[in-house]
Amino acid sequence: MKLVYRVTPRQRLIIAEHAASQLLSFAQRRWWQAEAGGVLLGRHLLDSHDIVVDEVTTPQSTDRRSRLAFFRSRQHEALAQERWRQQAATSAYLGLWHTHPEPDPTPSSVDHKDWQKAVAGDAFEGDRLFFPIVGTDSIRVWTLSRRGTLKQLREENKNG
Numbered sequence: 001m002k003l004v005y006r007v008t009p010r011q012r013l014i015i016a017e018h019a020a021s022q023l024l025s026f027a028q029r030r031w032w033q034a035e036a037g038g039v040l041l042g043r044h045l046l047d048s049h050d051i052v053v054d055e056v057t058t059p060q061s062t063d064r065r066s067r068l069a070f071f072r073s074r075q076h077e078a079l080a081q082e083r084w085r086q087q088a089a090t091s092a093y094l095g096l097w098h099t100h101p102e103p104d105p106t107p108s109s110v111d112h113k114d115w116q117k118a119v120a121g122d123a124f125e126g127d128r129l130f131f132p133i134v135g136t137d138s139i140r141v142w143t144l145s146r147r148g149t150l151k152q153l154r155e156e157n158k159n160g
Contacts, residue, residue: 023132027136036065041055042091096115099133116144
């Protein structure tokens, strides 16, 4: 099941089935499961304004994980760069994802700071990065633009 979110009237964020399955596999549905996270990799479609998340990096042994916190290691950046090389410079960095142990996740102040740091300091194509948070019942997505506009995206359909 792919996930589709409305970014603007002319643009959608599409999380491909494989990437969506990977995200959902890390949902913290048990009391002992630690937060997880990684980066979003995909492409800006040339024939439309849509953006597709084809894959995500998954937790690495160098990450720091606990029930209520996740600290992404630099290994995710190395994986993203390797993917970019393997795919002849067509795989784009699209944002960051992580989990929360709540049904309908909401970003914390730490999340907001992490997102602002990513938009200000990371190299990426386009005007914005995307930030899914995987909850126990849903995946909610925010986007932050280079101009500092934060917006929660609306899911368009569940079976697109």
